[in-house]
Amino acid sequence: MNTDSLLHLAMLLKATGYSFTTVSPATHARVNSRLKNAWARNATDVFGWSRPFTEGVLLPELFEAMRNAGVLETQGEGWISLVRASTLRDQLFLHSAYPTTAPDAVFFGPDTYRFANAIARHLAGDVRLRRAVDIGCGAGPGAVVVALEWPLAEVFAVDINDIALQCTAVNALLAGAERIITQHSNLLDGVDGDFDLIVANPPYLLDAQERTYRHGGGNFGEGLSLAIAGLAKTRLAPGGTLLLYTGTAIIDGTDLFLASVAPLLDNTSLEWHYQEIDPDVFGEELAEPAYEDVDRIAAVLLTARRVRS
Structure with missing residues (x-):
């Protein structure tokens, strides 16, 4: 991941008015297991709930920023974000996507x-x-x-x-x-x-x-x-x-x-x-x-x- 490109992505996301409160892993799993939540419908689903998404869900500039930052990964017929974004005390924080299974994952909850x-x-x-x-x-x-x-x-x-x-x-x-x-x-x-x-x-x-x-x-x-x-x-x-x-x-x-x-x-x-x-x-x-x-x-x-x- 490129630091400058990550910052650019975060700035773009913040400018959209994005907001997400990160829940516990157990709650996250339960919410994502609902059939209606299999695929993302908006940026909150992509960057908050770590759901796969298809073309057209994100603004083109956000999608391109993800590609440049190296946080875009193909999944099935779409893509998934390798980072998650949470809001805390009016600030935005990038951290690891759900589920945090890697040894060097960056946890936020x-x-x-x-x-x-x-x-x-x-x-x-x-x-x-x-x-x-x-x-x-x-x-x-x-x-x-x-x-x-x-x-x-x-x-x-x-x-x-x-x-x-x-x-x-x-x-x-x-x-x-x-x-x-x-x-x-x-x-x-x-x-x-x-x-x-x-x-x-x-x-x-x-x-x-x-x-x-x-x-x-x-x-x-x-x-x-x-x-x-x-x-x-x-x-x-x-x-x-x-x-x-x-x-x-x-x-x-x-x-x-x-x-x-x-x-x-x-x-x-x-x-x-x-x-x-x-x-x-x-x-x-x-x-x-x-x-x-x-x-x-x-x-x-x-x-x-x-x-x-």
Whole structure:
């Protein structure tokens, strides 16, 4: 995919007034399984619902822009888009088409909206930002929300997935957040210095195929989240904050991520708060062998602030 051509495609799509709220994979599958939804009828079906389409469904300039960007693939008697476009907080974000099966897919879904809203609520408070970073940036919504609110701050968007970094670069330019710095990095290994704000929405599931975009590692997917929580002790500037939106397995009423993260943060220079955002997400995962003892998976938000000395 060509970055300049992707940006041109996104600009054309945005100019049409396109809007789409991305749902969970389970909901997406149910809606697309309806017979009337076998083929796309408009741009929302093509770029939102990832349905195949035939000639005449899209404006000619959109079709040509897809071809130039390398995101057009033949399917049956028509074509399908290799990218999806979602709207969030009045901005448009390109990311991977449904279904996100490739190891380097760039995921965007209901978690993304909750994550962005948590960042916005934090930024509405009494904060001062010099440097910020979005760890595992994906399509870049975290970095974009921060950069639009604090346009003079140095905002990094880091990921180990080069396709995610490309999407973030396009989405940042599309949003007018040109100062965002995209950088390949495993957590913060590739970025020096401390930060006034660290935000992250890492993969938190156990994936049998260990695909990068959804496999969190550890016993129940908490591995990456614990590693990011640990960075609060070493990479936050005095007064800086970590916002970690993640998921946790609940077994017999015990929150397994909370049980593991509390010892990391207690008796440190950190003040922290933990909140359950949604009690039941990705319920379909409970049918997988790795979750046979799990009652539910909850979405949670960990906020940790380094106390000024």
